[in-house]
Amino acid sequence: MDYNTIGWNKKLVLGIQHVFAMFGATVLMPALTGMDPSVALLAAGIGTFIFHGVTGGMVPVFLGSSFAFIGAIKVVAGADGSGLPEALGGVICAGFVYLLMSLVVKLGGVAFMKRLFPAVVTGPVIMVIGLSLAPIGVSMASSDWLLSMVAILTIIAVSCFLKGFFKLVPILIGILAGYAVAAALGKVDYSPMQGAGSLFIGSDNFVFPTFELSAILAIMPIAIVSVMEHIGDITTNGAVVGKDFFKKPGLHRTLLGDGLATIFSGFIGGPPNTTYSENTGVLAVTKNYNPAVIRIAAAVAIILGIVSPIGGFLQTIPVAVMGGVSFILFGMIASVGIRTISNAQLDFNRSRNLIIVALILVCGLGGVKIPIGNITIEGIGLAALVGMVANLALHIILPDDPDND
16 A cells, blocks of 8 residues: 555544554653643644654654653652743753754764664664563553453454555554443543533643753753663664664754754743654554654644643543553564664674673663763663663774674
8 A cells, every 4th residue: 555645534544543652651741740731732743843844754753742851850840830930941951952962963974873873782772662661561451451452452453354544553443442342341431521621721721931050950961861762762763664764864853853842842831852652663563654644643632732622532541451552562662673683684693792782681671770960871761872882892892893783
């Protein structure tokens, strides 16, 4: 099927599928930090358009709320949320860190980035992204295994046995099947719809930033970690799509787009934005890589942010159903990492390759934490950093060992 020639009605359905994938995480982060979920959706949608504008509309990426900043924003905002304007000032400054890193990458060039992140680094980092998210999917799914298994089995059945357009929307069909069973069993909580309030969001939903040095110093450095995650996510997205986004449109442009989106979000009261692995997982499952579909999802997110009752309805989707979806999506991401290693034909008889992969997996999945001042580097960011450093160091130590990437 030619994904570029399908009708707009079908593209709309595909876009809505991406919205379902990103919705839970995007509204959870602001809910945990005292920000407005509707503003977060609005910022995510507009931020995604900003990203696509900067990158020439060729990277099928959706930007949603970043979890890396939760701890720092909660501390700065305070339990009563009185410090939220100061936290937003820190968010904006974090966006400028992205812009600075974009300049560094631009000056360094593509060859420089390829040297930092060859397949022996990117493959395991992609695996870490999927596997580190897996416990979240399992935790959500285990809240009701019946509902989660309905979603999982539906996705599998649609992906393997149906043809045509249905094969492109297994995630959406899985969610609908799980929701239908939940509704039939009386397991849907409709209270979020009842508490939606007015039809549209108003000026009182927005919070505007102020700039205070201690808040900036508490939040801005975390952008270094999220930049590492961004690199991993763009690598994963490119591996799924089969294109080198480091080369075109360039990592400097994706970093610039992410940074500008985060700056915009901070100015209207939203959280920092980041590239979403959930939506990359949808790409891997559906094999539909058309960036226009992501932009449709962004438009839908904007509508959800403006029209409160629609967002309230999506919040009624049972956690277990979304857990079943995540079960598949996060596993697909890890599988892409394995495919990246396989396609590169890395020689694991060489100690260098074994050591690099071992360090990335253990540091990324073993719970290693490295505190540096007010920030802690861990998880995906640490895995990418360790992989990059180990690869460079071992190339210097073993210069006669030929490249395997």
